[in-house]
Amino acid sequence: MRVPEIITTKMLATTRLFRIEEVHLRFSNGVERIYERMPGFGRPAVMVVAVNDADEVMLIREYAAGFHENQLTLPKGAAERGETLEQAADRELKEEVGLGARRIEWLKSLNLSPGHMGFTINIMLARDLYPERLPADEPEPPEVVPWPLARIAELIERPDFAEARALAALYLVSLHLGRIPT
């Protein structure tokens, strides 16, 4: 299966956060289609699964503007200029949770909706935690909710925990830590 040929692209909208592009495609069977997509841009992003010595993962409860409600999720954010992914994960954790990590590992790059968006996020596992807080740019500090890794099935039952990336990240961490037989 060959990737279609891009005949033309046209930027339809550019805002502070988003870009929407129209792509005129020709598939290998000759069919032509016009798709819309949001190309990825900007610095790489990280989502942080911080696991403490009590085997709890640091969830945060924060305002989700897309739904105008508070939801449980994981700390995340974009790398700043010159930061490695590990440094970005450590800083986000200090800003949003008030913990630093002496040991940070990259697990996998995940995407959102690859048919329509070019965004990716890097799932980072953080361990050997210690208290350290950095000032955050959020209007209100998120509430930190430590959740036992052994009780993810119970977390899934909650309607306020529904972010696919966070659930996938917990799966990756459970596999990585050997909590799920493979």
Added chain:
Amino acid sequence: MRVPEIITTKMLATTRLFRIEEVHLRFSNGVERIYERMPGFGRPAVMVVAVNDADEVMLIREYAAGFHENQLTLPKGAAERGETLEQAADRELKEEVGLGARRIEWLKSLNLSPGHMGFTINIMLARDLYPERLPADEPEPPEVVPWPLARIAELIERPDFAEARALAALYLVSLHLGRIPT
């Protein structure tokens, strides 16, 4: 933690597929911020995990315009007028995989990026499969890749399998089917 007050909203861009909205918010501590979000709209969407009698899940390889490459993922689509989620899942499976399902269950509604987007997708488990194909609206039929449920850890190693919703859906199914001790 209270949800902030919405002072005003303004539509910044509307295209065939996307809408971008500006939201002026006042948080409970008095801080005001202007956010951008993509509100959810349109009919509900489904993502289908179809498991056959050999305990394989039906993956598809299809063109991902967001990255201009082919990726492995799960069949998905929006419900049509008057369809239940179960009917939508059955139809998408017939269109994209060429299989119908006599038994379909809703597992959970997941979201993409709740801080910025109001989109959700319903994860549906389909079993008791039988051959039946419906004409699809895709320019090229996706390639069907049956993948053993017992080998998800190997799937995760592949860079062309990276959609967070699909990985989360496989986790939900593995838990639901008792393949992961809870």
